[in-house]
Amino acid sequence: GWLFSAQALAPNFGRMNLFSGLLKIVSLNALVELGKAVAKAVIVGSIAYLVMRSEIDEVLGLMVEPAEAGSMHMAKLLFSTYMLIVMGLVLIAAVDAPYQMWSYAKKMMMTRQEVRQEAKESEGNPEIKAKIRAQQREMARRRMMSEVPTADVVVTNPTHYAVALKYTDGKMGAPQVVAKGADAVAARIRELAAANNVPLLEAPPLARALFKHVELGDAIPETLYTAVAEVLAYVFQLKAYKSQGGDRPEKPQDIDVPAGLDPLEGS
Template sequence: MRLQLDLQYFAGEKTEKATPKKRQDVRKKGQVVKSQDVNTAFMFFLIFLVLFVTGGFLKSSFTQLLEKSFTEYIHLSVTKDSFFTVMMDIGLQITIVLAPIMVAAFIAGLVANLMQFGFLFTTEPLKAKLERIDPIKGAKRIFSLRAIVELFKSIFKISIIGAVTFTILWINKDEIFMLASKPLDGAIAFFSTMTIQMGLAASLALGIIAVFDYAYQKYDFEKQNRMSKQDLKDEHKSIEGDPLIKSKIKERQRMMAMQRMMSEVPNADVIITNPTHYAVAIKYDEEKADAPYIVAKGVDSVALKIKEIATANKVMTVENRPLARALYSKLEIGDMIGEEFFQAVAEILAYVYRIQKKQ
C-alpha cells in the first residue's frame, strides 16, 4: 500500500532561521534574547560587593541613628512638628545609607541588559493587548511547555542557592554555636561577614546557572522566530517588491517616458526614417545645445507613431536608411549628434531649411 503525501502540507513548517529583517522587526517589538538570571546574578554580586566595601560605614551609620533615637528623639514632645522633623531626619539618614546599594542595583541592571542585547528603547511591550486578559490564552500560557520549563528552572535555582547557603552555614556551625559567649559587636560582625559570604557565593552560583539559562533563552528565541519558506518569499517580496507590481510600475514609467518623447516630436526639425522600421527625430536649437540632438526615436510601431505625429504637425520626413539605423543604435534621447554623423545630418537640415524658406 502506497501513501501519497502532498508536500504543500509542509510549506508552512517553520524550519528556516530568522532573517536579519525579521530579527530587526521583533527587536523593535522588544523581543530579544534575555535571561533574567543574568540580571539577578550580576545585581546580587554587585550589591553584596558594595556591602562588603561599605560595611563599616553602614554599621556606624545605623549605630549613630540608634544612639540618636535613644538620646535625642526619645525626649522630644509628641507633636505634629516634632514627628515630621524626626521622620525627615530618619528618612534622610536611611537614604544616605542605602544610596550606594540602590546605585549599585541600577548600574548592575543597566550593564546586564547592555551585555545581553545592547541599547533598546521601545514602548511596544507597554501597549494594551486584549489577548493578555483572555482567560483561554492565559491558561494555555500557564500550562505550556515553556511554563513547565520555567517552573523546573525556579525549583533548581532555589535548590542550588539553598545548598550553597546551607553549606556556608554548616562550615561556620561551630562559631554559630559559640555566639552566646561573644560580645554584641563580635556577633554582629560575624553575622555580617557570613551574610556577605552567602550572598557572594549565591550570586556566583546563580551566575553559573545564568550562563546555561542564557544559552537556553537564545535557543528558544531562535526557535520561536523561525520562518517558513513562504515567510521568506513574502519577506523578499516586501523588500524587493511584488514582481507584478514592479512590472506595472515599469510599464507605467515606460508609458510616461513615451508620452514625453512623443510630445517633443512636433518641435523637431526633421524625422529621419528607414522608412518603415526606424524613425529618429532631430532638433537643432542654438540656445540649448551646440549641435543637433535627438528628441525622439523608435522602431516599428513607435516609428510609425512618430511619423504620424510628424505628418500631423507638418514636420518634414527624410528617408536615409543607413543614417536612421546608425542614429537609433548609437545615440539616446537627448544626445547630441557626434562628429561621425555631423556632415550627413547637417546636409539634411540644410535641405529642410531650404524647403521651409521656399514654402
C-alpha cells in the first residue's frame, strides 16, 4: 500500500542552499566579472554622490556665474570627478591583477594537462594498442587463409613451413606468394589446401627459401624462377592428367635452390 513519511516532507536546507546552487550554474570567472562590474558601478556612483554632496553649493553657483568662469569651474569639477573615478578603477585593477595572473596560470596548467592527455590518447594505451595489433594480425591471417583455396600449389617443408603459390598466365609477371606460415599456421595452410584439392608438394629447400625471402603478396625473385617453374610444370601436368587422363606425372625430386637462399644451408 501507500507509505507516507514525514521525513520526506521536512525541509532540507542543504538542498535549498542558493549560493551552492548558484556556484554550480555560474563559473568562478563569471562571478568575478560580475563582482568587478558591481564594484565599478558602486565606486562610480559613490564618487558621483560624494562629489555632488560636497560640491552642491558650487554646482548651484554655476548658474549665476559668468559663462567663461562657469565653464572653467565646471571643467574643474568634472576633472576632479574624473580623477577620483580613475583612482577607484585603478584600485579595482590592482586587486584584479593578481587574480587574473592566477587564473591565467591555472588555464595554462589545464592546457598543458590537456596536451599531455591528448598525447596520451593519441599514443594510446599499451594494452589497447596490443589488442589492436593482435586483431590486425588475426584479420590479416584470415585474409591470407582465404587465398589458400585459390592457390595453384602449396610447397611444404614438409611440417615446419608451407608456402602457397599462385600464377595466372597473362595477368602476373611471375608467380606470387599468396599465403605462408610456419608450424601451426603451416599446418592450417596444408589442411585448407587438402580440403580444396590444392596440390601439396614437398620441397624443403624451396619452401624454406620462399618463406625466408618472399613477402606475402610479392612475386618470387628471379633467382627462384627455375625451381618454381619446375614445381608449376608438375602442377599443370597433374591438372591435365586429372582432366584428360594419360600417364600420371612424376613428382619432381630434389628441387635445388641457388646457393645462399636456403636458410639451413651450411648449418
